[in-house]
Amino acid sequence: MTTAVMDTPDGALTLARLGGGDVSLRAWDAADELLLDEAYQRLATLPSPRVLIVDDQFGALTLGLRSFKPDVVADSATLPAAVTHNAGLNSAVDAPLAVTTWLNPPQGEYDVIILRVPRHAEYLAWLLRWVNSVLAKDGLLLAGGMIKHLPDRGVEVFAQAVHTETVLPARKKARVVVCRRGTADLDSWPGSWKSYSVDGSQIQVGALPAVFAREKLDIGTRLFLPHVKTAVSALAADARVLDLACGNGVVGLVALEQRPDLEMSFADVSSQAVASARDNVSRLFPESKARFDHADGIASSAGQFELILLNPPFHEGGVVGDHIALRLFRVAAEHLAPGGSLLIVGNRHLGYHRSLRKFFPAVRQLDANPKFVVLEASQR
Numbered sequence: 001m002t003t004a005v006m007d008t009p010d011g012a013l014t015l016a017r018l019g020g021g022d023v024s025l026r027a028w029d030a031a032d033e034l035l036l037d038e039a040y041q042r043l044a045t046l047p048s049p050r051v052l053i054v055d056d057q058f059g060a061l062t063l064g065l066r067s068f069k070p071d072v073v074a075d076s077a078t079l080p081a082a083v084t085h086n087a088g089l090n091s092a093v094d095a096p097l098a099v100t101t102w103l104n105p106p107q108g109e110y111d112v113i114i115l116r117v118p119r120h121a122e123y124l125a126w127l128l129r130w131v132n133s134v135l136a137k138d139g140l141l142l143a144g145g146m147i148k149h150l151p152d153r154g155v156e157v158f159a160q161a162v163h164t165e166t167v168l169p170a171r172k173k174a175r176v177v178v179c180r181r182g183t184a185d186l187d188s189w190p191g192s193w194k195s196y197s198v199d200g201s202q203i204q205v206g207a208l209p210a211v212f213a214r215e216k217l218d219i220g221t222r223l224f225l226p227h228v229k230t231a232v233s234a235l236a237a238d239a240r241v242l243d244l245a246c247g248n249g250v251v252g253l254v255a256l257e258q259r260p261d262l263e264m265s266f267a268d269v270s271s272q273a274v275a276s277a278r279d280n281v282s283r284l285f286p287e288s289k290a291r292f293d294h295a296d297g298i299a300s301s302a303g304q305f306e307l308i309l310l311n312p313p314f315h316e317g318g319v320v321g322d323h324i325a326l327r328l329f330r331v332a333a334e335h336l337a338p339g340g341s342l343l344i345v346g347n348r349h350l351g352y353h354r355s356l357r358k359f360f361p362a363v364r365q366l367d368a369n370p371k372f373v374v375l376e377a378s379q380r
Contacts, residue, residue: 008064009040014089028060030172035144049111059083101271108134117145122209128161135181144176207248210272220372224345239306249277267293297331304337310344333359342377
């Protein structure tokens with residue numbers, strides 16, 4: 001964990017980057033600095049402004065703007081812990097109110113909204129249309145990010161949704177765009193939900209824009225699903241199964257199609273993923289015994305499972321590696337019932353068979369192709 005001091009317009013902040021990965025990376029970047037500087041200049045001219053922060057990363061924006069008592073909404077379940085931890089590193093800083101998510105988004109109107117621009121154009125398009133629904137008539141949107149991480153077609157996406165007032169000069173390879181409210185909305189936008197049908201199944205899964213592989217079944221999951229069907233077929237009646245890092249929930253949905261009696265849980269770090277999985281289950285299996293957790297891993301209250309199904313992500317905010325998988329393997333080992341198994345699919349080059357042995361004494365390969373491998377891990 002890297003801890004460093006960030007200079008902000010409201011004083012120095014000690015901030016730590018949680019979550020693992022590259023230990024040389026800080027908990028903020030030049031885009032956070034540029035957004036804070038511009039926000040303070042704008043907010044200083046407004047009497048008692050109502051402020052909203054969207055998709056802060058590790059709390060730099062939330063704590064840097066604490067004097068304005070901002071509301072905070074984020075897709076990722078990692079932000080609340082990061083904000084609480086970093087508030088604790090600064091004795092004069094109180095932790096802000098709870099971070100909301102897309103499962104329970106805040107209500108407008110806001111005078112100033114500060115937005116970290118996401119990498120994906122469709123999620124950005126969704127965010128800008130949502131912003132239009134909560135930004136005051138004369139309100140300001142300050143949207144910023146590192147230039148190398150801004151999505152392709154970003155200029156077009158902004159132009160279609162909001163009114164760009166000015167594009168600030170780049171600084172330290174970061175850029176901020178100052179915008180006014182546009183007329184584009186989510187109700188009339190066809191990009192909010194996209195779906196596909198699963199081959200050999202009656203299932204059609206939909207997903208919101210922040211969800212991985214929302215338009216077609218990814219090739220790793222395609223290799224994985226036959227083994228999921230085999231594994232759930234062997235379970236006892238009413239067994240507890242977890243679709244971990246569930247995305248749109250396709251893996252758990254196929255399990256439910258095979259075994260409607262399962263007590264199925266879905267968990268993901270993305271609130272849009274959880275919302276998507278919940279919508280799919282309620283539409284396809286309304287009588288199922290399903291649970292949904294927005295969590296970085298497995299919620300402490302989730303209990304134990306006879307089977308955990310996992311297609312682990314290997315990138316997080318631009319950091320690529322096996323640090324996410326290692327966290328998920330560890331919590332999976334903690335939440336397996338006696339005699340239970342973890343079934344995973346992953347890229348072959350990541351060597352998950354070695355990583356799994358840090359947490360499970362028994363690991364065996366079930367399937368492989370040139371790119372992916374299916375593994376089963378257990379305590380027996």
